[in-house]
Amino acid sequence: MTLPRSAGARINAVRAILQDAAIKGERCPTADGIARLLEKRRPGGWIVPLLARRGEIKIEVSGKNWRVVEIMTGAHAGRRTAENPDGHKPYRVIDRNGDRYLDRDGRVVKIR
Numbered sequence: 001m002t003l004p005r006s007a008g009a010r011i012n013a014v015r016a017i018l019q020d021a022a023i024k025g026e027r028c029p030t031a032d033g034i035a036r037l038l039e040k041r042r043p044g045g046w047i048v049p050l051l052a053r054r055g056e057i058k059i060e061v062s063g064k065n066w067r068v069v070e071i072m073t074g075a076h077a078g079r080r081t082a083e084n085p086d087g088h089k090p091y092r093v094i095d096r097n098g099d100r101y102l103d104r105d106g107r108v109v110k111i112r
């Protein structure tokens with residue numbers, strides 16, 4: 001897959017990569033992994049957070065910077081990438097409600 005030139009096409013390509021990983025239950029691709037799939041050095045680190053702010057995905061970050069992406073809209077809503085194999089709970093959530101840090105009990109302690 002080659003990186004599309006327009007911003008809209010790049011957003012669609014990254015959305016498809018994340019959706020594919022969620023459907024297959026695979027680990028969420030890193031920024032470098034997405035760049036490799038798109039045959040580009042950096043596809044634009046702004047795209048994944050943008051999808052979260054739009055409410056299309058929810059990102060949960062847990063121990064060792066493990067990310068789980070949940071698809072929030074469309075035919076695959078509810079599908080998630082692989083969970084943290086060590087069972088760590090998320091300490092950060094990014095979605096349409098913003099960027100929040102959580103304590104061990106899942107309560108919001110900081111909003112970014």
